Amino acid sequence: MEKQWHSKKVLVLGAAKSGIAAATYLHHAGADVTINTGNIPPEDEQDKIQALGIRSVFNEHPVGLLNETEVIVKNPGIPYQIPLLQEAISREIPIYTEVELAYLATEADFVAITGSNGKTTTTTLVYELLKGGKRPVHLAGNIGFPSIEVAADAKTDDLIVIELSSFQLMGVESFHPRSAALLNLSEAHLDYHGDFDSYADAKGNLFRQMTRDDQIVVKLTDSEVMKRVPTHLAPNTFSFERGDASVVDGWVTVRGERVIRVNELALGGAHNVENVLAALLLVEPFDIPKAHIERVLRNFGGVAHRTESLGDVLGRAVYNDSKATNNVAAEAALRGFDAPVVWLCGGLERGADLSSLVPALSNVKAVVAYGETKERFKELGESQKIPSFTVETLTDAVALAFEQSETGDIILLSPACASWDQFKTFEERGEHFIHLVRAYEEANR
Incomplete structure (x- = not known):
C-alpha cells in the first residue's frame, strides 16, 4: 500500500492532528513531503513537524509550492477557493482529503x-x-x-x-x-x-x-x-x-x-x-x-452533547443537546419528546429564520432564551402563546428553567445557535450546562 507514495512529491495542506498524521504516514511511506499552513501552528505541532524532518511553510499558501507538487492532501476545512487550490485545480493536480x-x-x-x-x-x-x-x-x-x-x-x-x-x-x-x-x-x-x-x-x-x-x-x-x-x-x-x-x-x-x-x-x-x-x-x-x-x-444512551440524557434531576428529565447549532437539529430534538418541555435556547446571532421551528413547539411549555439571539427566541415563543423569558447567560437560564418546570417535565438545552457568543465550542457550552445542572441539583436537594 505504501509503495505508491515512494518518491512522490506530496503537499499536505493544514497541520493539526489529521494533517500531522497524514504527513507522518506519507513521510514513512517514502514520499517527499511538504507541510503548509495558512497560520503559525502551536509550538507542540511545530515540534512534531520538525521531528519528522520534512519541509514546512507556515503563515501563507504560496502558489509556487505547486511547482514541486504531484498530489495535495488537504485539511477538509481549507476552502477550495484559496488561490493555491484554484491554481492546483487548473493544473489538474489531484486534491485528496485524509479519508x-x-x-x-x-x-x-x-x-x-x-x-x-x-x-x-x-x-x-x-x-x-x-x-x-x-x-x-x-x-x-x-x-x-x-x-x-x-x-x-x-x-x-x-x-x-x-x-x-x-x-x-x-x-x-x-x-x-x-x-x-x-x-x-x-x-x-x-x-x-x-x-x-x-x-x-x-x-x-x-x-x-x-x-x-x-x-x-x-x-x-x-x-x-x-x-x-x-x-x-x-x-x-x-x-x-x-x-x-x-x-x-x-x-x-x-x-x-x-x-x-x-x-x-x-x-x-x-x-x-x-x-x-x-x-x-x-x-x-x-x-x-x-x-x-x-x-x-x-x-447505549447517546453521545456527549447530542440529546445526552443527564437523568432524573429533581424530578425533571434533563437533556444536553448543545450540539444543536441550527434549526434542523433543534427541531429534531424538540419533536422527540411527548412530555412538556422547558426549552433553553439561544447563542450566536447569524440571522437565521426561526419560523421553521414553530411546528416543533407543540410540547414546549416555556422558552428560556439567552445570548445574542434571546429576544428573537422570546418573540418566537410568544408568537405561539408560550410563556417566554430572556436572561443574559446560560447560568441564569438553567436556574430559571428549573423554576418554570415541575415534576415530570423535560428540561432541554437545544440552542439552535452556535456557541461562539459566550463559549469557544459547543462542547464547552455543553460541559458548562452539565456543571450548572449538577450544581443546582446539589444546592436544592
Missing part, C-alpha cells in the same frame, strides 16, 4: 456515515454494535483517531467505522465503503459550498464507487437524499414511518422482523429512533448476534 489517503492505505473494509444531523450518534452506535461481531473494529475520523493512523494499522479483515463530513467527501475519488449511510440532508455549510445542491452532492460522493453488492443505506422519506442515490444502486431504506427498517406498532423492525420495542431504547427522541434504524441496516451484512444488538440498544 482518501486512509482508504488507499488499507485493505480493511469501511463502514461510513454522513448526513446533516445524527452522524456522530449513529457512527458511535454502529461501532458499539459491530464490537459484538467476529471482525476487529476501529473508530476513525472526527470522533476517533485520525483515519490515516487507524488505516495504517488495520488488518485486511478489520472494519473501520468512520463519520464523514461534506468537506471530507469533496476530496474522495476511489473511496469505496462496504456499508454506507446518508442519514438526511438540510441546509448547512453553505458559506463553504456556495449552495445547497453543491453541499448535498458532496455528501452524495459517498456512493460514488459503491456497487449493488454493497450496503447503501438512505432515508426513504428525504427526497433530497434519494436524489443522491445513483440509479444503478439498490438502496436499503429507513424512516420512522416506512422502509426496510421502520417502526411498526411501537416496535423497531428490520425487514418486518421485530428487534426491540421503541420504549426500551436507551436513546431518547424520534430522531434517534431513525438513527437506530439506520445503524441496524448498516451492520446487517456483518452477522451481529441478536442478543448483542438488543443489549447495546438497551444501554
